[in-house]
Amino acid sequence: MRCYIDSVVTAQDVATDIKLLIPDAGLRRRMSRVIKSAVTTAVECVGGTEGIDALDAIITATGWGCLADSEKFLRNMIVEHEQLLNPTPFIQSTFNTVGGQIALLRHNHCYNVTYVNRSHSFEDALLDAMMRIADGESCNVLVGAFDEQTPSQHRIMERMGAFRTVADGEGAVFARLTAQRSEQSVAQVTAIDFLCQSLTVEQCRERYATRADATVVYNGYAKYGLFPTSAAYTFAEAVRLVQQGESEVVVYNEYFGAAPAVFRVQCIG
Amino acid sequence: MEQLVQELKEHLIEELNLEEITPEDIDAAAPLFGDGLGLDSIDALEIILILEKYYGVKLANSAEAKPVFYSVNSLAEYIMQNRK
Numbered sequence: 001m002r003c004y005i006d007s008v009v010t011a012q013d014v015a016t017d018i019k020l021l022i023p024d025a026g027l028r029r030r031m032s033r034v035i036k037s038a039v040t041t042a043v044e045c046v047g048g049t050e051g052i053d054a055l056d057a058i059i060t061a062t063g064w065g066c067l068a069d070s071e072k073f074l075r076n077m078i079v080e081h082e083q084l085l086n087p088t089p090f091i092q093s094t095f096n097t098v099g100g101q102i103a104l105l106r107h108n109h110c111y112n113v114t115y116v117n118r119s120h121s122f123e124d125a126l127l128d129a130m131m132r133i134a135d136g137e138s139c140n141v142l143v144g145a146f147d148e149q150t151p152s153q154h155r156i157m158e159r160m161g162a163f164r165t166v167a168d169g170e171g172a173v174f175a176r177l178t179a180q181r182s183e184q185s186v187a188q189v190t191a192i193d194f195l196c197q198s199l200t201v202e203q204c205r206e207r208y209a210t211r212a213d214a215t216v217v218y219n220g221y222a223k224y225g226l227f228p229t230s231a232a233y234t235f236a237e238a239v240r241l242v243q244q245g246e247s248e249v250v251v252y253n254e255y256f257g258a259a260p261a262v263f264r265v266q267c268i269g
Numbered sequence: 270m271e272q273l274v275q276e277l278k279e280h281l282i283e284e285l286n287l288e289e290i291t292p293e294d295i296d297a298a299a300p301l302f303g304d305g306l307g308l309d310s311i312d313a314l315e316i317i318l319i320l321e322k323y324y325g326v327k328l329a330n331s332a333e334a335k336p337v338f339y340s341v342n343s344l345a346e347y348i349m350q351n352r353k
Contacts (some may be wrong), residue, residue, distance in 0.1 A: 026307065026309065028288065029285070029287060029288050030286065030311075084318050084322055085318075086284070086315060086318060087311055087314045087315065088286075088311060088315065091311070135322045171291055266314060
């Protein structure tokens with residue numbers, strides 16, 4: 001399985017005015033912070049809203065979903081004694097809101113799936129994208145991940161001791177994958193694997209590197225923060241390293257001791 | 270009535286998250302749906318909650334919703350008539 005990567009954008013890369021990226025004020029005003037962040041990242045990734053027309057699959061991933069809206073809805077249920085519940089936070093709290101909003105921007109009715117598998121969410125979305133491209137079901141796929149941190153989520157994780165050695169984090173990353181190499185292609189993703197046990201850096205290199213000079217990006221949580229979408233940030237980092245001249249990058253992520261996942265990004269040779 | 274209209278405008282902006290709109294921008298006589306503010310069916314549900322939450326007013330008959338929800342003025346009039 002292999003597919004070409006035409007662009008990768010993180011939420012931090014987005015400098016365009018949100019009103020240009022999401023022109024529909026009606027859609028925009030109902031979006032929470034994470035939805036705005038994820039949708040603008042996705043739109044920037046495809047080069048503007050018109051770029052959504054060309055997509056034949058939109059695959060999103062999130063470990064936590066739209067937390068702020070979920071919390072708002074649940075809090076309303078308690079405060080209002082399960083009466084007078086606002087519809088907007090309920091509608092927008094579902095995990096597939098971001099995928100739906102991207103499609104709604106241009107009424108794109110293509111394959112649209114959201115993976116919610118904790119720290120594996122991004123890798124599962126990536127696997128789906130690669131399989132669809134390998135099977136010829138899709139040739140222009142938007143794949144991405146998003147997660148937001150809220151004060152209550154932070155407090156709970158802090159009490160669990162999650163931030164003793166690693167900071168918290170949030171963000172969004174989207175990538176455009178294609179079946180065919182083009183002038184826009186910047187790298188290729190050539191392998192993905194899900195493991196039952198931890199590997200060391202050397203074991204990652206031995207098992208997954210195909211070139212002697214391969215770089216290993218090992219556990220991005222220390223760098224990007226302890227949140228499920230960190231895995232997607234390591235994907236963006238791998239692509240950036242390849243663009244800067246690395247021939248091959250093997251990425252290994254293991255979140256909270258959960259089963260690890262590995263993927264390999266290579267230059268286009 | 271004038272104070273109620275102003276209050277309603279503020280609730281609409283807050284609860285419907287109307288970006289970059291101030292109470293002065295809202296024409297109290299203009300239609301809320303379609304033209305005017307361009308609200309939709311989800312906003313209608315939010316307005317029902319505003320009436321109930323802030324004024325204790327329930328819309329008893331859904332058939333009367335259309336004229337009541339026409340504008341900020343019509344909403345204010347309905348509240349005045351039905352507020353407990």
